[in-house]
Amino acid sequence: MTKHQLFNNIVKKQSFLCIGLDTDIKKIPVHLLKEEDPIFSFNKTVIDVTQQYCVAYKPNTAFYEATGISGLISLKKTVKYIRKNYPEQFIIADAKRGDIGNTSKMYARSVFDHADTDYDAITINPYMGEDSIRPFLVYPNKWVILLVLTSNKGSHDFQLATCSTGEYLFEKVLQKSQTWATDEQMMYVIGATQVKMLTNIRKTIPNHFLLVPGIGTQGGNLKNVAKYGINSHCGLLVNSSRQIIYADFSKKFAEAASQEAQKIQSEMAKYLARYIHLE
């Protein structure tokens, strides 16, 4: 998907919501455990009732790897289901991969060069530097979403360490990585809990899309993320996972998830009207 297509979808749906499919077999409604593939059944239902309110889905691979091969089959079915039924959705493999060039090539193959797992984007950890990212950039219209400043407490350990040249490490990652790819191929993860940094971040990267996790359960605030993060092409994909998919644990989980997604979408529509002036 191109940046232009993504922006068009955002305008059409009046939403920049990304739904995190962090599906934990221990948390889904018990009545689903009777199904042949409970994880896929849960995902399919959540997708069907939320797709009109979002522009992206982001399964986090950890949740599927946790149940071994069967979990990975559920993941594969989920990605195929979205691709087939809602082809306008932007699908992100939240995998936080990264290895030496020779090995990153294999990870790139696994997400971008496989009929079963046709993702639009993958999240990548920058610690190993340029050659760990390059192999993901050779696929046309596929995206690398680089971890820059994450939403968790541990972001203070290294990402917010100050370099001898005066900037934070995460700023060095931002600056350096801009020489590797344009805003048509790279996005950045900025946690919603780091909203204080957004104004400065936008000075460095005015045009890039940001993937913003951490609203809801993690404490980030959508209003401020929109205020300081939106650019002329929206430039935001704000993720919500638990708040939507675990809005309810009973048989009414689908309605609850749908309502929660709609609530966020309505709020997003307000911010789009407020901060973007479409001709």
Added chain:
Amino acid sequence: MTKHQLFNNIVKKQSFLCIGLDTDIKKIPVHLLKEEDPIFSFNKTVIDVTQQYCVAYKPNTAFYEATGISGLISLKKTVKYIRKNYPEQFIIADAKRGDIGNTSKMYARSVFDHADTDYDAITINPYMGEDSIRPFLVYPNKWVILLVLTSNKGSHDFQLATCSTGEYLFEKVLQKSQTWATDEQMMYVIGATQVKMLTNIRKTIPNHFLLVPGIGTQGGNLKNVAKYGINSHCGLLVNSSRQIIYADFSKKFAEAASQEAQKIQSEMAKYLARYIHLE
């Protein structure tokens, strides 16, 4: 496995060799492609002919993910095969994972809490900080192997950035992470191409095991790694992948792999005698 048990295996086998099972379906001998599970057949043969010369195996998950579900089944069979037939081998999931605490817990479950994938250790990327690592440390006798200073060119991008406090970023990672776990639970990845740094690294962490990739194809030198890296409990697992498993591409690949592993083991025996004085 405890540190003591690992050291005993090293002494018994006179080897601190770890063999990287970076098995690429495009590189294995063509006659194996007729087998039902070519990747597993290849691994099984390599393991059978090299196990006497090494103390650890390190499958890199990227190579298995690259072929989708079938690759992950081959990986699972490989780990089970090693565990069953050579229980003294230390098995490392070279997965370079790391996510927010809630998600890292899922990754930890996938490698340490699963009958099919009973690894001893996993490689972890430190960029997201302490809470991304903690969930892996709750499993007794299981290890976190933290990426510190990798063997690739990209290590210069951020790992070798200087902090305002004067040290390199990788040194900050070393220092900080020592407060999270002891040398009975944590090891560090130091690339063999970074041997110049080893003396200083040993001043900071005299007792930890280091996992050292990058000898052979990547240009690192075993002699210098041993000279500057060995401590009183050996403290090294030196990895070789391509040099061993792809020593030959014909029907003679097994003999070639075995000879290559033996050659490295003999050299290691010399260094163990030279640098460790056993009572």
